[in-house]
Amino acid sequence: MSSCNEKNSFSSANTQTEDVKVFDRDKTIGYFKRCLEFLPKPYESSDTHRMTLAFYSLSGLDLLGVLETEFTQERINNWIDWIYAQQILPDENNPELNERICGFRGSPFSGLPYNPNGCRASRLPFDASNLAMTYTALTSLLILGDDLSRVDKSAIINAMKYLQKDDGSFTQTYQGMESDMRFVYCACAISYMLNDFSGINIDKVVQYIKESQSYDYGIGQGPGLESHGGSTFCAIASLYLLNKLDEGLLSKDKTIFWLISRQESGFQGRANKPPDTCYSFWIGASLMVCFSYLLIIVYIIPFLCLFIVNYSYYKLKILDSFEFIDYDQNYNFLMTTRSFGGFSKWPGSYPDVMHTYMGVAGLSLMEESKKLDPALNISLKARKNLLKCVFKSE
Amino acid sequence: MSFENYDWSDVVPIEQDDGPDPLAQIAYDPEYSKAMGYFRALAQKNEHSERALTLTEKIIEHNPAHYTIWHYRQQILFSLNKDLYEELDFIRNQVEQNPKNYQLWHHRQVIVEKLKDCSLESSFTEEVLNDDSKNYHAWTYRQWVIRTFNLWDNELSFVEKLLEKDIRNNSAWNQRYFAIFYNPTKPSEEFLEQEVQYGITKIKLAPNNISPWNYVKGVIAKSKLKIDVLEELCKTLYQQGIISPHALGCLVDIYEDRAKCGSINEKELGIQTCILLAEQHDTIRQKYWNYRKHVLTSIA
Numbered sequence: 237m238s239s240c241n242e243k244n245s246f247s248s249a250n251t252q253t254e255d256v257k258v259f260d261r262d263k264t265i266g267y268f269k270r271c272l273e274f275l276p277k278p279y280e281s282s283d284t285h286r287m288t289l290a291f292y293s294l295s296g297l298d299l300l301g302v303l304e305t306e307f308t309q310e311r312i313n314n315w316i317d318w319i320y321a322q323q324i325l326p327d328e329n330n331p332e333l334n335e336r337i338c339g340f341r342g343s344p345f346s347g348l349p350y351n352p353n354g355c356r357a358s359r360l361p362f363d364a365s366n367l368a369m370t371y372t373a374l375t376s377l378l379i380l381g382d383d384l385s386r387v388d389k390s391a392i393i394n395a396m397k398y399l400q401k402d403d404g405s406f407t408q409t410y411q412g413m414e415s416d417m418r419f420v421y422c423a424c425a426i427s428y429m430l431n432d433f434s435g436i437n438i439d440k441v442v443q444y445i446k447e448s449q450s451y452d453y454g455i456g457q458g459p460g461l462e463s464h465g466g467s468t469f470c471a472i473a474s475l476y477l478l479n480k481l482d483e484g485l486l487s488k489d490k491t492i493f494w495l496i497s498r499q500e501s502g503f504q505g506r507a508n509k510p511p512d513t514c515y516s517f518w519i520g521a522s523l524m525v526c527f528s529y530l531l532i533i534v535y536i537i538p539f540l541c542l543f544i545v546n547y548s549y550y551k552l553k554i555l556d557s558f559e560f561i562d563y564d565q566n567y568n569f570l571m572t573t574r575s576f577g578g579f580s581k582w583p584g585s586y587p588d589v590m591h592t593y594m595g596v597a598g599l600s601l602m603e604e605s606k607k608l609d610p611a612l613n614i615s616l617k618a619r620k621n622l623l624k625c626v627f628k629s630e
Numbered sequence: 631m632s633f634e635n636y637d638w639s640d641v642v643p644i645e646q647d648d649g650p651d652p653l654a655q656i657a658y659d660p661e662y663s664k665a666m667g668y669f670r671a672l673a674q675k676n677e678h679s680e681r682a683l684t685l686t687e688k689i690i691e692h693n694p695a696h697y698t699i700w701h702y703r704q705q706i707l708f709s710l711n712k713d714l715y716e717e718l719d720f721i722r723n724q725v726e727q728n729p730k731n732y733q734l735w736h737h738r739q740v741i742v743e744k745l746k747d748c749s750l751e752s753s754f755t756e757e758v759l760n761d762d763s764k765n766y767h768a769w770t771y772r773q774w775v776i777r778t779f780n781l782w783d784n785e786l787s788f789v790e791k792l793l794e795k796d797i798r799n800n801s802a803w804n805q806r807y808f809a810i811f812y813n814p815t816k817p818s819e820e821f822l823e824q825e826v827q828y829g830i831t832k833i834k835l836a837p838n839n840i841s842p843w844n845y846v847k848g849v850i851a852k853s854k855l856k857i858d859v860l861e862e863l864c865k866t867l868y869q870q871g872i873i874s875p876h877a878l879g880c881l882v883d884i885y886e887d888r889a890k891c892g893s894i895n896e897k898e899l900g901i902q903t904c905i906l907l908a909e910q911h912d913t914i915r916q917k918y919w920n921y922r923k924h925v926l927t928s929i930a
Binding site: 271272273274275276277278279281282284286287289290293294311313314316317318319321332341344346348349350354358360362364370374376408409411413414450451452453456457458459460461462463464481493496497499500501506508559561562565584621 | 693
């Protein structure tokens with residue numbers, strides 16, 4: 237264990253830069269910095285969700301602990317302004333006119349002039365916020381140290397009401413696209429960060445998640461669909477944020493078994509599929525959310541006395557018995573997907589910013605000093621900022 | 631007529647305004663930037679025209695995930711009363727190039743809903759699944775078609791074909807479960823017993839294949855049977871020297887149930903099986919099997 241933790245540590249100086257089997261921190265920082273500034277043409281098909289691409293790089297640099305050292309406060313302020321420029325605010329004269337489209341867009345593609353205070357008056361026929369973009373805009377703002385004071389919280393919560401379907405799921409925009417577990421998660425994470433769940437019919441969400449649990453106790457994008465690592469994360473994290481984990485999972489033990497059964501070397505997203513970098517996060521984070529429950533019920537209560545007597549014994553037992561992942565095998569798999577400073581989906585393919593972020597997030601879950609909040613998918617530092625500026629706790 | 635052949639002289643393109651220091655800027659193809667400039671101008675007037683339709687095609691060529699453009703395209707198609715069967719052809723070509731694009735599959739759903747005609751849909755998804763039998767989008771869409779148009783009758787035989795090709799196709803196993811348990815006609819107990827036997831036959835062909843194990847357990851949970859019906863299979867495999875972590879794991883479940891009912895013998899067997907899994911046959915999940923052993927040991 238100890239050698240593994242040493243190897244996985246982001247903070248220790250990396251002396252073996254040429255050894256591909258060891259995580260190269262500096263090259264990864266360079267990769268994220270490039271992606272933050274400029275993305276090549278293949279990303280054209282991500283034009284509507286640039287906010288998410290920005291989040292991957294910002295959160296990656298944050299997890300690596302270099303956001304403040306790599307950039308000046310002036311640049312960070314510029315980026316905060318760019319994010320706010322994507323906010324659609326209620327119309328000044330008639331708030332009802334655009335109430336369904338309030339929130340954040342992914343980029344300025346709809347054609348309004350740049351305004352760091354967001355757009356208020358002129359509503360365009362094809363302009364609209366998007367739940368996933370609002371989620372990554374809020375997380376990015378928290379990561380950049382913003383206090384969310386320019387976010388129109390009630391407008392976002394109000395617009396969200398129009399995005400929930402009868403079956404409990406959410407769609408991403410009012411323009412009526414597909415609805416599934418991804419946007420259930422976005423709605424829950426946004427509500428949690430804004431400390432207001434009144435935009436969600438919680439009973440319907442819990443019901444949707446229950447119905448989406450498959451016969452193998454993984455969770456699909458919707459009822460009847462195959463269990464999938466991504467949708468399982470979205471469902472578990474949503475339940476956790478709603479404080480409904482007990483009610484919403486049909487069998488926590490069996491879901492945990494489904495999750496750990498996905499480890500082949502790295503993690504696969506579905507049974508009998510090859511391992512893929514991003515599931516180190518989706519599966520790993522799901523397990524962490526579940527563990528927080530398991531630890532309390534199964535372990536901490538009976539061993540509370542022992543804990544008081546002997547702290548080191550307690551710690552050792554937790555690591556040995558309850559973190560079911562084989563760290564070394566996952567780490568080694570992740571290292572085979574590295575090239576050009578990034579991570580790719582599979583060994584031998586080109587890296588991209590999403591898989592690079594998921595690789596770094598997956599690695600940070602395995603660190604001894606946990607740096608990632610698994611349910612919100614932000615650093616503990618960003619979470620602390622949230623607690624300070626929204627929940628007013630120091 | 632294509633995008634380039636239309637007269638655009640009356641349109642003043644609107645440039646994207648990204649401000650002084652944008653995040654995640656993309657090196658757009660000049661053709662995409664130009665087309666988006668026209669889109670911004672047309673969108674302000676909400677123009678529904680033939681040239682606007684070709685414009686959406688040009689943008690989709692560059693960015694098939696542009697959900698706003700798909701939304702605009704749907705409005706134009708409907709207001710110009712376009713032949714939606716031609717649109718289905720267009721989608722087919724697009725799906726060939728981008729089989730995992732959410733927007734395309736949703737667009738097809740919108741068009742088919744409007745047409746109220748599902749006659750092409752089974753063969754369409756079958757074609758896509760022939761190329762990639764685990765395409766999540768295709769399965770999601772296929773389930774929507776089956777539910778919406780009540781096309782349950784032939785689904786089991788379709789699944790059967792896919793399982794013959796690849797018995798490890800978990801998507802097909804999932805679809806088998808869907809075809810039986812989401813069908814408004816509920817299966818009889820006798821049918822479920824046959825399904826369990828079917829699953830057992832497939833397990834014997836490849837005991838390390840997790841998909842039929844999960845499937846059989848799922849069917850058992852829906853029937854009056856208990857997981858004990860798998861005990862003989864698990865033990866026989868082991869006695870034949872065929873090591874399957876799934877069989878051993880299933881035995882742990884069976885033994886744990888009985889240990890909880892007071893069987894000391896089965897508690898011990900459960901512990902021994904956990905040790906086998908942790909130390910020899912499923913070492914990647916060693917910590918999990920040690921935990922299961924811990925749970926078994928704690929049973930009073």
